[in-house]
Amino acid sequence: MTTAISVQNLGKQYKIGAAETKFRYNMLRDVIVDTVSAPIRLAKALVGKSDRRLNQNFIWALNDVSFDLDEGKVLGIVGRNGAGKSTLLKILSRVTEPTTGTVSVRGRVGSLLEVGTGFHPELTGRENIYMNGAILGMKRSQIDRNFDAIVDFSEVGQFIDTPVKRYSSGMYLRLAFAVAAHLEPDILVVDEVLAVGDAEFQRKCIGKMNDVAQQGRTVLFVSHNMSAILRLTQEAIVLKKGQLIKRAPTPEAVDFYLASGQAESGERVWEADEIPMASAPFKPVAIKIKERSGAVVDTIRSTEPVVIEFEYQLDAPVTGLRVGMYLNTMRGEYVFTAFDTDDAQQFEQFGARTAGRYVSRCEIPADFFNEGRYYLGVNASSFGVKRFFMDENAISFNVDISGAPGTQWPELRQGPIRPRLNWKIEKLD
Amino acid sequence: MTQITNVPSHEPTTIYIKPTKGLAALNLRDLWTYRELIFFMVWRDVKVKYKQTLLGMAWAVIQPVMTMLVFTFLFDKVAKLPTEGIPYPVFSFTALLPWGLFVVALNQGSRSLVAHNNMVTKIYFPRLILPMSSVFAGLVDFAIAFVILIALMIYYQVTPAWNLLWTLPFFLLLAIITALGVALWLSAVNVKYRDVNQALPFLTQFWLFATPVAYSASVVSAKWQILYSLNPMAGVVNGFRWALLGAGNGPDITLWVSVTISILIFISGLFYFRSMEKTFADTI
Incomplete structure (x- = not known):
């Protein structure tokens, strides 16, 4: 059999951080200083020396x-x-x-x-x-x-x-x-x-x-x-x-x-090098899976509600923002998609957010998940304007179904959810 | 960008991708493989340029003619500049032909890589094709304007310098090489520093004043002639006037200075472009 592709010791280094610091003007003073130093910058660029303001971070x-x-x-x-x-x-x-x-x-x-x-x-x-x-x-x-x-x-x-x-x-x-x-x-x-x-x-x-x-x-x-x-x-x-x-x-x-590959701890923290430049001004900080008691867990109980907490930072005000999640089964089937401003009133209040640190928290009710492993994707976007950040694979967690409906029968139940439905049985004759 | 070694054997050929060190090989063979793409890019530029305009291709005529009229008013009627006995409209229009070609090439060519950044970041093709096709697309407007020049010469009963006409392709080539050389430099720099975008209108204007388009090169005093000819477009414009109208003294030392500068810009531009090419997709 012939080899179609042979990859050997392949490496690719990128320079990062340059674009991030380049145009960050906070005050008029910065603008003036920057303008005055422009000829020096030009001279340096021409002789091939980089601007030292651009922090030269390299990642492989x-x-x-x-x-x-x-x-x-x-x-x-x-x-x-x-x-x-x-x-x-x-x-x-x-x-x-x-x-x-x-x-x-x-x-x-x-x-x-x-x-x-x-x-x-x-x-x-x-x-x-x-x-x-x-x-x-x-x-x-x-x-x-x-x-x-x-x-x-x-x-x-x-x-x-x-x-x-x-x-x-x-x-x-x-x-x-x-x-x-x-x-x-x-x-x-x-x-x-x-x-x-x-x-x-x-x-x-x-x-x-x-x-x-x-x-x-x-x-x-x-x-x-x-x-x-x-x-x-x-x-x-x-x-x-x-x-x-x-x-x-x-x-x-x-x-x-x-x-x-996943965070096993029920918590995922984003490192600086994991956040794409294009996501600015949105910066994900961490996502946590919690029990109602507040404990961060990797395995949740199907019979208990679970709290999802997504913490993030806005470096600039954003309008029309919605922060949300996709829930997937391990095999990649979607279970649901939900955003923090899905509620119209909520959107009115929080659609436009000032810069600062936020947490979007939601509770998934008890008796929702079936047995198995699920993974959560996160998304922050302004509808029709820009998708700031997306990580389809932010975190995963296990579901323990002890005590869930139907567990008296030791069998595998089909489907991603396992609701406790309000069954009524009537005798008709 | 990448050194490609095509193993001379049956299809499919194996391509080796590895980091290039130092000055990248010019890899003109790759350019040849993609020659059809140059044709298509030029064809597209020409086709799209005047789409959804009322006047269409007429713009290729209006632009140089209007410039010529303004020049005629300012420099002939008001300033009364010397034109070596040639009617001023013909005198300036002859210079506007290569100048127009140069301006289009300079502006479109320098912006070509950034303008096509989706192509640059998504697929492989010899990047040289982008500035090249921008320059070649200018030749269509040049051809249209040339027809106008012929009409003007007939109207003003200017006899072409028949014995010199054969040198015209040489001066056209010189214009193309100059334009391409500058476009290679500026387009590659523009990928990293968009300052080029800001500088282009100013540069174009400055360059126009430094080139004998509106006036005759003979107004520059003799001791400055060599310095003046460091602008390769001066050589091109003088050459056009000499070849078509028989104006000026013909090729002398100043022409060869222009030619040398032009070739230097072109060759250095080619190597600079090739050495920057490998980082285009990452920095654009």
């Missing part, structure tokens, strides 16, 4: 990662935000250069993360297919050959000669995906793309990925969705803080990831 987004992948295999990549998954894919698709190590890639890498790159709103669907195809490295003849298939696949048919700015977002996405899907890469890289688009579109993406795998081509699949990883890959690697910590058959790797 990838550190000494090595693995080989045989041709025709489908490999899942799991890990928390910031674990280095995207960096790895970027290096493989040659967008960015590694700091250390080497990669050899056999054949052309195509990625579904480039969907729609280079699309111009003023050009028609037809023109964009050619444009986008060329950007993705297709030859004109190859685009000609695949043109009808692309149009068919995208289902935009009669609108093919309409500027894409008139398309609905769904049509736009389908057309963009159709081009990327007909790229005929030897190695396909899929990163979180399944998070966008409607259910039908996601089904198509997964179908395409399956096709590619069936044709004996190599696929790398990055996702936070464990059920998708389990369904689509046979083998997976787990990345943690830039290092490869596990490679195993997928079920084993997923279990390992969910069990060990």
Whole structure:
């Protein structure tokens, strides 16, 4: 069997912190001082010396990662935000250069993360297919050959000669995906793309990925969705803080990831290097799972209410803010999504928040969870404006069901919830 | 960005990705592989430029003609600058041709990487394509304006300098190399320091005054001529006037100074661009 991808001692170092301190003016005085010192800064930049105000912190987004992948295999990549998954894919698709190590890639890498790159709103669907195809490295003849298939696949048919700015977002996405899907890469890289688009579109993406795998081509699949990883890959690697910590058959790797990669203590504290720059002014501090007594726990009792506490810092006032969570089962099925300002009155009071430290706390009632492990994702956003922060995998916890409804029968109950329903039994005759 | 070694064997070829050290190889072969992309980028720029405008391609005519009219009023009717016996409209329009090409290339080219940051951060392609295609897209406007120049020459009954016309492609090439060289430098710097965006309007204006577009290079006194020709666009504009209208003394030492500077800017720009290329996706 031939090796499709061989990664050796791969490392990628990023400079962080620069953007953070750069434009922090608190007073007019700072602005004046900054302006006056501008020529000095320019001189330093020109001779290649960096501004010393920018604190030069380096992080290794990838550190000494090595693995080989045989041709025709489908490999899942799991890990928390910031674990280095995207960096790895970027290096493989040659967008960015590694700091250390080497990669050899056999054949052309195509990625579904480039969907729609280079699309111009003023050009028609037809023109964009050619444009986008060329950007993705297709030859004109190859685009000609695949043109009808692309149009068919995208289902935009009669609108093919309409500027894409008139398309609905769904049509736009389908057309963009159709081009990327007909790229005929030897190695396909899929990163979180399944998070966008409607259910039908996601089904198509997964179908395409399956096709590619069936044709004996190599696929790398990055996702936070464990059920998708389990369904689509046979083998997976787990990345943690830039290092490869596990490679195993997928079920084993997923279990390992969910069990060990998580905070085991019922508390997750965000370190400075785990918070993406783009999340400013929102800064997550910690999330805690508590019993009603206030004790922080990793295992909760199904028969007791549980309190979720999310602490965060706002460095600047934010309007329209909602902070909330997703609850997932271990297999990646959603149980619910809820935000702290879901209540209209609450939103009126707290939609606009001044800078400062906050905690959003909620109680999940007793008799809610079924047996097993659940994980919580957090999200802070202003609807339709900006998603400040998201960590789909912030923390996980176990549920102990002793005393829950139906536990007199030692059997596995299906479904993520185990409510205590108000059964009434009547005799009718 | 990355050193690519294509193993000369059957498909699919193996690509080796590793950190590049020192000055990156120019890797022109990769540029050749992606030649169709240059064509598509130019085609897109041209196609999109005048979309949803009432006057469309007419803008390619209006812009230089209006500039020429303003110049004619200011420098011919009011200031009465010498034009070596050539009607002022033709005299200035001949210079506005390469100057227009240069301005478009300078402005679009310098912003090209930042403007296409979604491409830069998502996919691999030789980054040189972006400033290159911006410069080439300016050639379309140049061609349209050239037709206007011919009309003007017929109207003012200016006979072209037939024996010199063959040198025109050389001066056009010099204009392209100068524009591309500057665009390579500024686009790469712009990735890291957006100060370039702020400096561009000022730079363009300053450069226009330092170039004999509105006036004749002969107004500069002889002892300053060499210093003056350090501006490669001075060489280009003088060359255009000489090749088309037979104005001026023709190539002398000042032209070769301009040519040397132009090539220096281009080559150094190429290497600077290539050495910065590997960090574009991280810093943009």
